[in-house]
Amino acid sequence: MSRAIAIGGRRITLELRQFFRDRESALFNFMLPMILLVIFGSVFADQAVGFEDVTFSQYFLAGMIASGILYTSFQNLAIAIPMERDDSTLKRLQGLPMPKASYFVGKAGMVFTAYVAQIIVLLIVGVLFYGVTLPDSATKWFTFVWVSVLGLLSCTLLGIAFSVVPKQGKGASAIVAPIVLVLQFTSGVFFIFTQLPSWMQNFASIFPLKWLTQAMRYVFLPEGAQVIEATGSWELGKCALVLGAWTIGGFLIALKVFRWSARGQN
């Protein structure tokens, strides 16, 4: 156990170096929310969302922080792991005296660190340029932490599980990116959630992103803004339930389907 964590700790450093040195992954998983924030924040800067003087750029920042969870965990892993299956990273690790858990410790550590770095940059940009105010209560910060942790955990496990879907590393981003994009469109990231057709709202309610964006709006929008939500409430309890269910489900699926080698080998 202690060996798994000691080697896992070293793998976190290694994974982070690779994550940030690989231009594609750094751009696609790390820089994208910043770029989108600048674009959407500028285009829809003053559009009202229906509560006091809250603007769409503030609404959008909450959506981008929630998307950041999905980018750094699910999108990142669902693309990187199939590539590692192709370039013999996983084969090398299987041949080494490494406890299997260390690989996942390394992945999870990388995801959490990359997310924290991403949030810091997003918040600096949001506060400086888009009039976002940071939450002033300990309760909101506490919510921010538990929602982030539960979101990262569930989406990391789902990314590990989904890594068996792309047959080759090369085509993985073409499969994963559209899924992330569809979830963003239907979950209230690019549009105001209540303006979406109800079937779309119902669809998005199955997946973690809708609940993550809603909880992040609770954290980053002023008191009383829940009147713009579909039910007029932040539904934090329901958010915890959905994310918790995906965490347990993601763990069980990942455990069952994860493969160290490509299909057709054993």
Next chain:
Amino acid sequence: MNAIEVHDLHKAYKDVQAVDGVSFEVKTGECLALLGPNGAGKTTTTEILEGYRHADAGTVRVLGADPRTAGLDWRARIGIVLQSDRDLGDLTVRESVHHFAAYFANPRDPEEVIAAVGLEQKAKARNGKLSGGQRRRLDVALGIIGRPELLFLDEPTTGFDPEARREFWVLIEQLKADGTTILLTTHYLDEAERLADRVAVISRGRIVACDTPAQIGNRATATAIVSWAEHGVERAESTSAPTAFVRSLADRLGGEIPQLQVHRPTLEDTYLSLLAEEGES
């Protein structure tokens, strides 16, 4: 004491019998070269020994354990150099070697290993920027960092220039001198002749010959070809007693024999004729 024991190994993929009754052993401290054409079953056999694949039938003992069930302590005693690695491209040579050293309880000194494979000048280079030969040397560095008792080398010098190959051979000979057991697969017969104590020729999933490089396929006693020039005409004769033949030739021609050559079958000649007997070429 044998480091590897393989008995009657079978492995099929769908309808192709990749390995069809292979048996051999590798003594501790020995270097065995597996030779054979592509698709003959070399890599499948090696990957079963490395624990990557599971045999359909037969028994395998590697350092006294079954690779299917052996644990991490067993893993720490073997080193694997895979055929074509492209991983770790964004890391430097030094970062990679230091990183993987930490997986072992008693690793070699990373800086010494980098020097041993001749990558000191490239220690700060990104692995993705290395030439083919440099990349293979990095893979060997990562294969030996854990001080393995048994080293698997799968076509280690493919893509090397002749000088790099000779430097690589010296490195492997040092490992042999340290007592490392080596299972080498290669396409280069000069490499097998230089490094291997014994060679096994594998064809269509079976071992067709296994002996020292000098003895394999009756190479030592096979007929030699004596060629020479007589009155400006090139002549050749095959004989199983070349010494006696040359002596009689010298007597007959009275002194120096013009353009005298005694040609013994090389390992390559022997290998090719072994495969021809199997209908492989």
